[in-house]
Amino acid sequence: MNVKNCKKCGKMFNYIAGPPICPACREAIEAKFQGVKEYVREHRAATMQQIVRDCDVEQRQVEQWVREERLVFSDESPIKLFCETCGAPIITGRYCDKCKKGQADTFSAAGQRPEASKPAPGRHDSGAKMYTFKK
Ligand SMILES: [Zn+2]
Numbered sequence: 280m281n282v283k284n285c286k287k288c289g290k291m292f293n294y295i296a297g298p299p300i301c302p303a304c305r306e307a308i309e310a311k312f313q314g315v316k317e318y319v320r321e322h323r324a325a326t327m328q329q330i331v332r333d334c335d336v337e338q339r340q341v342e343q344w345v346r347e348e349r350l351v352f353s354d355e356s357p358i359k360l361f362c363e364t365c366g367a368p369i370i371t372g373r374y375c376d377k378c379k380k381g382q383a384d385t386f387s388a389a390g391q392r393p394e395a396s397k398p399a400p401g402r403h404d405s406g407a408k409m410y411t412f413k414k
Pocket residue numbers: 285286287288289290300301302303304305
């Protein structure tokens with residue numbers, strides 16, 4: 280068993296995957312996320328400073344949710360995000376749709392087949408999968 284110290288509270292916990300954060304803190308972050316999501320929906324023109332202050336959340340945390348495409352800002356929002364590749368304005372994530380598509384094209388051009396067309400012979404699913412969190 281892999282035991283780590285929680286990055287947030289310092290408590291020891293059984294580490295499985297992802298960021299080194301204990302289940303209690305993970306839950307607290309999740310609750311915060313719901314609060315921020317609600318706040319952004321109600322205050323469509325809120326600035327990052329307002330969100331950080333009113334929701335008592337770290338800006339870095341908000342930015343992480345945005346990169347994960349969990350948090351989406353409205354057109355009215357003063358918070359502007361830009362594609363990391365071409366600089367086009369975007370509402371969530373890190374890249375614009377065009378660049379996302381371009382990246383996919385690059386992958387297929389490099390000879391990598393898209394998943395799920397034909398399973399490669401001898402490929403095992405067990406163990407190779409990333410651990411994902413399920414509710
Ligand atoms: Zn913790």
